[in-house]
Structures are given as C-alpha cells and as structure tokens.
Amino acid sequence: EFNRTQRPGFIQVSMSYKPGAPTLVVPISAAEELRQKFVCDQCGCRYSSLGAAFFCPACGRNSAENTFSQAIEAVRKSLAALPAIREAVQAYSGADAAENTVREIVENSLARTVGAFQRVTEALFERVPGSRSIHRRKNVFQSIAEGSELWRVTIGKRYDDLLTPAEMADLTRFFQQRHLLAHCEGIVDQEYITKSGDQTYAVGQRLVVRVEAVHRTVNLVSKLTNELRKLV
Known part of the structure; x- marks a missing residue:
C-alpha cells in the first residue's frame, strides 16, 4: 500500500519485506536432541552446533565435504527424536506449541539437507580442473536443473545420469519445496507447481512437509553425492 501511494518525483522511497528464518524455541531437554558434534580435520578443534556448521570456529576451514555425512546423520537424528521433542515441548508449552515445533523442525531439516548438499x-x-573459470551464480547448487547442467559442462554427466527418473522427480520436488519455504513462507504459487510437477496442491495452499519426504531427500542427496565423489 505504501509503495502504491508514492508519487513520481526526484526522490522516491519504497518499502519491502523479506521474511527471515523463524526462531525455534525449545526446552533445553529437547534442544540437546538436536545438537551436532564436529571435529575439524585440519586443527582438531571439537565443536558443536544446533544447526549446520560447515566452518571450523577455530581455524575457519571450510569442512563442508567432511561434515556432510555428519550433517546428514544429524538430520536423521533430529527426525528420530521428534517424538521425544514433541513430548518435552508439550509438557512445557502445550500441545499446539509442540505441533508447531515439530513442524518447524521437519521444515528446517529439509532446508538443512539441501544446504548440506549445496x-x-x-x-x-572445486576439485574439477578448470571449474573456477566457469561463471556460476551464488547458491546455484540449490537448483537441481542448474547444478545438473554445470556438472554436464565440466564432467559430461548430469544428475539424471546418476539417478533414476523417479529419483530425479522426487529430488526436484523436494528442492522446490525448500525454495518455497525459504522465499514464500510455504505458500504454493504457480511457479512451484510448474517447476516441481506437483499437482497435489493448488495455488494459495500451505505446503505440508512430511517426515518421510525429508528422509527421502536425505537418501537421495546422499546417493547423488556419493556418485559425484566417484567422478571427481
């Protein structure tokens, strides 16, 4: 409304809002279920995090490759701990808060899985010879289509050479769901339906992320990562 009421002139002011990640508040007993532990492969520093931690806080090493398996295992651990977390939050804040917390953990787990893969x-x-000379946009590996094309250009293999058609369809849908959660607060738009091929939603509905979908995403990115490792 503010932007529409502005009149053309030498100086113009506009307002925009971009939602950030929701703050997840859980009891200490539940938070411990989500804690991840890491050991830096360069300096030996031991550290822990309640979310993804791909950089050593002591030496700054980007240990993404070495911590990928740990991050994936942490997601599995978080999902397995959901019953205990639900019970702890319900005792502390009530049933509604417990269900909201579980939903946010499931959605955050999907985002963490995509982030770990990225x-x-x-x-x-970076291991591929000449890869640094290839222009690529920031966060390109959050896109299945664009990331796949980059690998084709550099090593001659696309994701669909490494996964089955059904696996590709699922992975594309789950990555699009993460995008929807990050940029549209989970509200389905036509772009999501077109890019994901997901016909189970109508425009304007709120996305529902199932635990099974996150498990499937974890398994697929693990398989794809293992296949890519063999090629580089």
Whole structure:
C-alpha cells in the first residue's frame, strides 16, 4: 500500500519485506536432541552446533565435504527424536506449541539437507580442473536443473545420469519445496507447481512437509553425492 501511494518525483522511497528464518524455541531437554558434534580435520578443534556448521570456529576451514555425512546423520537424528521433542515441548508449552515445533523442525531439516548438499557439491565442484573459470551464480547448487547442467559442462554427466527418473522427480520436488519455504513462507504459487510437477496442491495452499519426504531427500542427496565423489 505504501509503495502504491508514492508519487513520481526526484526522490522516491519504497518499502519491502523479506521474511527471515523463524526462531525455534525449545526446552533445553529437547534442544540437546538436536545438537551436532564436529571435529575439524585440519586443527582438531571439537565443536558443536544446533544447526549446520560447515566452518571450523577455530581455524575457519571450510569442512563442508567432511561434515556432510555428519550433517546428514544429524538430520536423521533430529527426525528420530521428534517424538521425544514433541513430548518435552508439550509438557512445557502445550500441545499446539509442540505441533508447531515439530513442524518447524521437519521444515528446517529439509532446508538443512539441501544446504548440506549445496555445500558439499560446491566443494566437490572445486576439485574439477578448470571449474573456477566457469561463471556460476551464488547458491546455484540449490537448483537441481542448474547444478545438473554445470556438472554436464565440466564432467559430461548430469544428475539424471546418476539417478533414476523417479529419483530425479522426487529430488526436484523436494528442492522446490525448500525454495518455497525459504522465499514464500510455504505458500504454493504457480511457479512451484510448474517447476516441481506437483499437482497435489493448488495455488494459495500451505505446503505440508512430511517426515518421510525429508528422509527421502536425505537418501537421495546422499546417493547423488556419493556418485559425484566417484567422478571427481
């Protein structure tokens, strides 16, 4: 409304809002279920995090490749701990808060899985001779289509050479769901339906991320990462 009421002139002012990641507040007993532990392969520093941590806080090493498996395992651990987390939050804040917390953990787990894949593929891509001379946009490996094309250009293999058609369809849909959560607060738009091929939603509906979908995403990015490692 503010932007529409502005009149043309020498100086113009506009306002915009971009939602950030929601703050997840859980009891200490539940938070411990989400803690990840890491050991830097360069300086030996031991550290822990309640989210993704791809850089050593002591020496700054980008340990994305070495911590990928740990990050994926942490997501699995978080999903396995959901019943205990639900129970702890319900006792502390009630049933509604417990369900909201579980939903946010599931959605955050999807985002963490995509983030872990992005970081590890960036690290693997750097191994390819001449890859640094290839222009690529920031966060390109969050896109299945664009990331796949980059690998085709550099090593002659696309993601669909490494995954089955069904696996590619699922992975594309799950990555599009992460994009929707990050940029549209989970509200389905036509772009999501077109790019994901997901016909189970109508424009304007709120996305529902299932635990099974996150498990499937974890398994698919693990398989794809292992296949890419063999090629570089």
